[in-house]
Amino acid sequence: MSDRRRPSIYNIAAHGGFADALAQGLIDRFAKDAFGLARGLVILPNNRARTALQEAFVRLSEDGLLLPQMAVIGDLELDESIGVALDSGELALDIPAAVDPMDRLLTLAQMIQKEIGLRDDAILAKDALRLAREFGGTLDQLNIEEISLSDLKKTEPESLDLSTHWQDSYRFFLIIAEKWQEQLAQWERVDQAVRRNMLFDHIARTWKETPPAQFVVAAGVTTSAPAIARFLETIAFLPAGLVVLPDLDLVMPDEEWDMLGPFEPDPESGYMPRAQETHPQYHMKLLLDRMSMARGEVLRWPRTGESGAVAQRSRALSHAFAIPKLTVRWQNLESSERSLAGVQTIEARNSAEEAQTIALLAREALEDPKQRIAIVTPDRSLATRISAHLKRWDVQVDDTAGQALTKLPEGVFFLNLLAAVADGFPPAEFLALLKHPLVQRGEGRLSWLDHVRELDLLLRGPRPAPGLAGIDALLRAENHRTRKLRGAITPWWQSVRTMFEPMESLFASSLDWPRLLDQLRQLAENLTEGAIWAGPGGRELADLLAKLQIRAEMGPIRIQANELRGYFETLMADISVRPAYGGHPRIALYGLLEARLQQSDLVICCGLNEGSWPQAITPDPWLAPMIRKSLGLPAQERQIGLSAHDLVGAMGAKKVILSRAVRDDSGPAIASRFLLRLKGMCGNNLREHPEARRWMASIDEPEILSGAYDRPAPLPNAEQRHIPISVTQVDRLIADPYAFYANKIMGFASLDMIDADPSAAWRGTIIHDILEQWAKQDIYAPGALRERADRFLSDPTLHPLMRSLWAPRLIEGLEWIAKTLDENRKAGREPAASEIYGKAEIAGVQLSGIADRIDRMSDGGLAIVDYKTGGAPTNKAVVEGYNLQLGLLAAIAELGGFPDIAGEATGFEYWSLAKTAGSDNFGYVRSPTKGRGDNVVPSDAMVDHAVARFNKAVDQYILGSEPMTAKLHPEYAPYADFDQLMRLEEWYGRSPVEVVDDE
Numbered sequence: 001m002s003d004r005r006r007p008s009i010y011n012i013a014a015h016g017g018f019a020d021a022l023a024q025g026l027i028d029r030f031a032k033d034a035f036g037l038a039r040g041l042v043i044l045p046n047n048r049a050r051t052a053l054q055e056a057f058v059r060l061s062e063d064g065l066l067l068p069q070m071a072v073i074g075d076l077e078l079d080e081s082i083g084v085a086l087d088s089g090e091l092a093l094d095i096p097a098a099v100d101p102m103d104r105l106l107t108l109a110q111m112i113q114k115e116i117g118l119r120d121d122a123i124l125a126k127d128a129l130r131l132a133r134e135f136g137g138t139l140d141q142l143n144i145e146e147i148s149l150s151d152l153k154k155t156e157p158e159s160l161d162l163s164t165h166w167q168d169s170y171r172f173f174l175i176i177a178e179k180w181q182e183q184l185a186q187w188e189r190v191d192q193a194v195r196r197n198m199l200f201d202h203i204a205r206t207w208k209e210t211p212p213a214q215f216v217v218a219a220g221v222t223t224s225a226p227a228i229a230r231f232l233e234t235i236a237f238l239p240a241g242l243v244v245l246p247d248l249d250l251v252m253p254d255e256e257w258d259m260l261g262p263f264e265p266d267p268e269s270g271y272m273p274r275a276q277e278t279h280p281q282y283h284m285k286l287l288l289d290r291m292s293m294a295r296g297e298v299l300r301w302p303r304t305g306e307s308g309a310v311a312q313r314s315r316a317l318s319h320a321f322a323i324p325k326l327t328v329r330w331q332n333l334e335s336s337e338r339s340l341a342g343v344q345t346i347e348a349r350n351s352a353e354e355a356q357t358i359a360l361l362a363r364e365a366l367e368d369p370k371q372r373i374a375i376v377t378p379d380r381s382l383a384t385r386i387s388a389h390l391k392r393w394d395v396q397v398d399d400t401a402g403q404a405l406t407k408l409p410e411g412v413f414f415l416n417l418l419a420a421v422a423d424g425f426p427p428a429e430f431l432a433l434l435k436h437p438l439v440q441r442g443e444g445r446l447s448w449l450d451h452v453r454e455l456d457l458l459l460r461g462p463r464p465a466p467g468l469a470g471i472d473a474l475l476r477a478e479n480h481r482t483r484k485l486r487g488a489i490t491p492w493w494q495s496v497r498t499m500f501e502p503m504e505s506l507f508a509s510s511l512d513w514p515r516l517l518d519q520l521r522q523l524a525e526n527l528t529e530g531a532i533w534a535g536p537g538g539r540e541l542a543d544l545l546a547k548l549q550i551r552a553e554m555g556p557i558r559i560q561a562n563e564l565r566g567y568f569e570t571l572m573a574d575i576s577v578r579p580a581y582g583g584h585p586r587i588a589l590y591g592l593l594e595a596r597l598q599q600s601d602l603v604i605c606c607g608l609n610e611g612s613w614p615q616a617i618t619p620d621p622w623l624a625p626m627i628r629k630s631l632g633l634p635a636q637e638r639q640i641g642l643s644a645h646d647l648v649g650a651m652g653a654k655k656v657i658l659s660r661a662v663r664d665d666s667g668p669a670i671a672s673r674f675l676l677r678l679k680g681m682c683g684n685n686l687r688e689h690p691e692a693r694r695w696m697a698s699i700d701e702p703e704i705l706s707g708a709y710d711r712p713a714p715l716p717n718a719e720q721r722h723i724p725i726s727v728t729q730v731d732r733l734i735a736d737p738y739a740f741y742a743n744k745i746m747g748f749a750s751l752d753m754i755d756a757d758p759s760a761a762w763r764g765t766i767i768h769d770i771l772e773q774w775a776k777q778d779i780y781a782p783g784a785l786r787e788r789a790d791r792f793l794s795d796p797t798l799h800p801l802m803r804s805l806w807a808p809r810l811i812e813g814l815e816w817i818a819k820t821l822d823e824n825r826k827a828g829r830e831p832a833a834s835e836i837y838g839k840a841e842i843a844g845v846q847l848s849g850i851a852d853r854i855d856r857m858s859d860g861g862l863a864i865v866d867y868k869t870g871g872a873p874t875n876k877a878v879v880e881g882y883n884l885q886l887g888l889l890a891a892i893a894e895l896g897g898f899p900d901i902a903g904e905a906t907g908f909e910y911w912s913l914a915k916t917a918g919s920d921n922f923g924y925v926r927s928p929t930k931g932r933g934d935n936v937v938p939s940d941a942m943v944d945h946a947v948a949r950f951n952k953a954v955d956q957y958i959l960g961s962e963p964m965t966a967k968l969h970p971e972y973a974p975y976a977d978f979d980q981l982m983r984l985e986e987w988y989g990r991s992p993v994e995v996v997d998d999e
Contacts, residue, residue: 007236007291009298011248014652015314016304018246018597019049022219023056025244025302030215031065038066040215043235047072048400049220049597056599073196073221073228095198099189102547106554108132111179113557115172125556126566131621133574135176138622143193144225147631149177155627166624173622197227204234215240220597222246222645224283229290236291246597247649248298249281249318257295259323260285276323277635280644310654313340317648320681321674330681338681343651344689345675346659348696354661355382357696358606359389361657361689362587365602366395373587374600376650378615378643379607380404381665383589386606390587398583401591402576405544408537411572413438415565417524421503422561424466427459428754434496438528451492458485460752461762468497468504499526507561513552521545536577544571592646603653608660608672614643640673647674657689709987712738713963720745721958724839727849727888734953735882736973738966738982745964750977763806764869766792767913768835768852770814771867775834775853780825785818786811809922813913816923817867820911828858838898842891842947843954851889852911854901863907864889872910875935878928882972886910886928887937887946894943908942 012018030036044050050070057067109125109132116123123131142152153174157167184190190198207216218235221228222245235241249257260282261275276282288295316338319330330338346361348354358375365373375397377383383399384407390397405411413436419429431452433439440448455471464470475486475493502519506512524532533542548555548571559567590598592613607613617636620628628635650656658678660671679686723744725733733740742748752762770788778784793807821831832854839848853865864886877883890905892898909927916924929939937945956962966982967973979985 007233007243007293007297008238008241009236009243009245009291009293010301011245011250011298012301012304013250013311013314014247014317014649015310016301016652017599018220019052019056019599020060021301021304022244023053023060026068026217027057027060027065028302030068035066037068039213040068040217040240041212042068042070043216043218043221044070044072045221045223045596046593048594052598053219068217073200095195095202096188096190098192098195099184099187101192102551103187103554104136104191105129105132106548106551107183108135108176108180110554110557111176111183115175115179117557122558124566125559125563126570128556129567129570134621135173138173138620139177139180139191140193141633142631143191143197144227145631145633146197146226147633149174149181151631152177155630157624157627160624160626160630162624162626166627169622170624170627197225200227200231204231207234207238211238212240215242217242217244219244220246222283222287224287224290226290229287232287233291233293236293244301245284245287245298247645247652248284248295250295250298250300251315252281252318254295256322256326257281257285259326262286262289275635276641277638278640278644279323280321280641280648282641283638283645310342310652312336313342313651314648316340316681317651320677321644321648327677327681333681335685338683338685340678340682340686342654343656343658343678344687345679346657346689346692348659348661350663351382351661351665352385353696354606354659355385356389356699357692358386358604358657358659359392360695360699361604361692362386362390362397362602363393363395364695366584366586371586371602372600373602373604374595374598374650374653375587375589375604375606376592376595376646377589377605377607377613378592379612380407380591382607382612383591387589395587396583397587397589398579399589400578400594401589402578405537405540405572405575405577406569408577409436409438410532410535410537410541412436413528413532414520414524414541415569415572417520417527418565418568421500421520421523422507422564425468425471425500426466426755427463431456431459431754433527438531440527440529441531442529451489454485454489455493456754457751458482458489459754461756462758463755468500472497499523511559511561513555514549517545517549517552536580540575540577541572544575592643595646595650597649600653602655602657603650604657604659605647605650606659608658608675609664609669610672611669612664613647613672613674614640644674711966711987712982713965714738714741715961715963716741716745718959718961721960722845723958724846724848725958727847727885727892730847730884730888730950730953731882732973732975733957734884734949734972735969736967736975737957737962737964738968739973739975739978740957741964742978742981748978748981758806764867767810767814767869768867771817771852772835775831780818780821780831782818782822785814789814809913809915812922816913816921817911820923820925824855829863830856832856832862833898833901836898836901838889838892838901840892840895840897842888842895843951843959845954845958847888847892847950848897849885849889849892851893851898854893854898855907856903857907859906860903861906862890862893862901862903863909864893864905865909865911868910868912868914870912871914872912872924872926873928875928875931875937877972879935879937880972881945881949882969883928884946884949887942888950890943891947891950905943906939908939 012021026037026040026042030040042053044053050072053070054067057065109128112131112135113123113125113128116128142148155170157170162170216235216238218232219242221232221243232243236243259276260279261273261277263273263275265272285295288298317340319333319337322329346354346357348357362373362375365371375383375386377386380401380403383401384403387397387399406415413433416429416433416436420426420433423429434452434455435449439445458474459471464474471493474482475490477486500523503523506516506519532538556567588598588600605613610616617639619625619636623631623633625635658675660675661669663669725744729740729744732743756762770785770792774780774785774788778788789811793810825831833851834853835850836854837848837850839846841847851864852867855863855865857863866886866889873883878886886908890908893901893903893905896902907927908929909925912924912926913922914924915922928937929942930936954960957964967984967988970988976984
């Protein structure tokens with residue numbers, strides 16, 4: 001048994017360089033012979049700390065060393081298992097095994113889902129999973145603080161004046177906790193936190209009775225759990241035991257140290273002052289209190305003095321993080337006491353700029369071959385951006401915190417797969433799956449992508465019917481515009497359909513969980529040719545599916561197909577995938593946990609905004625704050641103190657840069673309270689980095705800045721210009737020659753959005769199809785048009801917006817057309833043709849067009865009719881020559897361009913289905929040949945007017961050499977199809993005013 005009277009406990013300050021200082025101290029103390037270190041055991045908080053210490057030994061060893069055995073006990077937040085060195089068979093044979101984390105999560109989710117189902121409406125599987133994870137976190141806190149279920153039952157929520165909501169949550173927690181204890185007893189297992197407590201106590205008792213012969217060092221452990229505190233206390237009193245703490249503030253005055261808490265309740269009033277749990281030293285004081293040790297018993301580790309600029313910075317940080325009532329003393333501090341020499345700040349305009357600036361600073365620091373750089377941030381999005389920017393210089397940085405599986409290609413693919421197969425193959429999700437980089441990665445990928453792009457074109461516009469049958473229907477549809485596309489896709493689609501058919505049949509009935517997982521795994525295998533399982537992310541995904549496969553009975557008791565993506569996303573969100581080693585040897589990207597005990601010459605702490613550093617406090621959904629306080633559980637705000645301690649530890653480097661962005665991805669951001677404290681204490685002494693802003697502004701700045709913003713005006717050659725043209729394209733040619741050039745000469749066309757709402761063009765196409773079938777199949781029978789519209793609207797695959805919003809006005813507008821046409825027929829005006837195609841050569845160019853309807857008037861003349869779903873063009877547009885469709889169709893008719901149609905055009909009409917001005921009725925006729933004053937074109941001059949304007953446009957642009965100027969007449973060029981291509985925003989409104997002479 002140990003008879004040491006004084007504990008052997010030390011501290012390495014933040015500026016001391018924990019890993020190197022610890023390694024050097026152990027070498028000085030124990031490496032008296034070649035096997036001196038090898039006979040000892042060093043206990044560290046996590047695997048990253050073990051790696052840091054190993055690297056420190058390598059740096060400091062001259063002739064090589066036999067390293068001590070290293071064990072990892074795991075911080076609470078890291079949830080790592082205790083090292084094998086502490087769990088040998090002779091020590092822990094009587095300690096029950098810990099329950100598997102996946103077993104616990106799924107079983108708790110099932111319990112919660114069943115219990116809520118008995119009381120209220122059903123709960124979604126993903127919500128049950130989330131509640132189970134939060135329940136497990138609260139249960140772990142109770143176990144770590146050694147608060148039993150019986151202690152919890154003694155709490156009386158009524159006496160704490162809690163709301164009904166919190167009382168219900170408390171009772172529900174008790175119900176689930178009791179069921180969980182029964183399940184653990186049935187399995188003969190215990191929670192991991194309970195087993196860890198038992199293991200620590202078992203080892204502590206064993207070492208007290210029979211101290212180990214070798215030295216034992218516990219270094220860097222800051223978890224204040226009671227069992228760990230007792231364990232560290234035991235080590236401190238071992239004959240060859242040492243406890244080395246990180247970043248304990250030894251310069252803080254004793255009276256301030258005592259003000260941190262925790263406090264005992266007043267014996268008379270029962271009042272207990274609130275502990276300063278947000279202070280960076282609170283958890284260190286709590287640990288010492290639980291170890292029954294005073295701060296005065298802690299010694300400085302050898303070779304870590306209190307002189308130098310960095311040590312002075314540590315004293316300034318102690319002042320900066322003083323408890324609120326003591327910050328008034330900042331006013332009386334000497335300049336040296338508030339100095340943060342070696343610390344600079346950066347304030348970027350947004351997160352993207354912050355990431356690029358940090359990458360620049362890191363790249364500049366790498367120019368010094370002896371300098372090691374650490375980038376520390378809890379913001380995973382910012383970390384990903386920084387890593388991407390560093391690749392600009394081929395610097396591969398290890399993001400030691402890893403990335404969530406949901407963000408990796410394998411996770412994204414699997415979630416896309418679930419979204420596609422579980423929701424009836426919606427176009428956006430299905431195409432995202434088929435285009436994923438992991439799909440068909442072999443030699444056939446180019447051919448695969450060609451077919452997927454063709455399917456993409458086919459699926460543009462409103463969503464088809466659900467399921468594979470909906471795509472089949474699109475391929476069978478009689479649509480002349482997609483005939484070529486459908487012919488190219490059909491053979492390929494049949495092979496793709498075969499792969500997905502088993503999944504569709506699986507979702508047709510209640511889900512068979514084991515079979516579902518089998519089919520998902522097989523489909524992923526087939527689509528990716530096995531590439532899905534390669535790499536760290538793929539292995540994690542395969543491991544998750546294997547765990548779920550063997551735990552099918554623990555899964556959700558009910559889950560709908562459309563819940564699958566959310567359920568798996570919740571499961572995968574907490575799976576962190578760390579990259580394989582092999583990044584740049586002198587730069588690392590750390591999360592807060594991984595940054596502890598690391599050592600670098602330059603540390604860049606970024607993302608210093610509220611909600612990021614410190615992270616937003618997540619309330620406990622199960623136990624009310626008053627219940628947690630009465631039980632002695634840590635306040636949720638203690639995480640703020642731990643984040644502050646992490647910042648202080650990171651600021652122990654020689655050079656430190658603190659950065660934040662004024663705006664993040666969600667909007668304006670609030671500076672971190674830690675940064676505001678430092679600025680408040682230091683004032684102008686805390687300086688901004690002198691070069692960062694200039695570097696950021698210049699890295700992407702072009703060498704030559706042009707002051708001119710020229711309006712695009714391409715000049716195609718004569719061969720390119722001489723092309724046939726349709727009547728609908730003439731108006732575009734005159735008003736916006738560039739758009740005509742992009743569409744007809746370059747062959748570009750705008751595409752509908754995937755899964756788009758029905759557009760005006762789409763609605764117009766539907767109306768024209770209905771009217772064409774009515775004319776050619778029903779011979780304009782008045783009642784048949786309504787029947788055709790009803791059949792169209794009753795189609796279950798129709799977009800819901802069409803059925804609910806557009807149907808009434810469609811029916812009323814079509815009935816108006818049928819009624820008006822019937823009245824015209826009674827008056828002797830007969831329809832001669834509908835949706836008829838015609839062409840003629842005019843001015844040396846082939847002009848073509850489709851007439852919506854051509855009527856034979858009672859006097860033998862022709863009336864050209866154009867249907868409009870919206871408002872009709874104004875007379876002014878026709879008079880000024882920017883809407884020539886009716887006149888040019890009439891010219892084709894008079895030249896015999898329409899089969900079996902001959903005669904002179906005397907009528908020109910727009911039949912609009914829009915609401916009549918000043919009325920609630922839909923449908924009206926407007927003719928550009930009728931009106932007041934000069935704002936009309938006489939009917940006998942309509943054809944000549946259109947042909948003259950067409951001849952001029954042909955002479956200028958088709959047969960001539962006029963530049964194809966962008967937005968030549970913007971008032972008649974409202975469509976934005978090619979605005980991005982012409983880079984409209986770069987020159988519109990900046991070019992010199994041009995006076996265009998149309999005469």
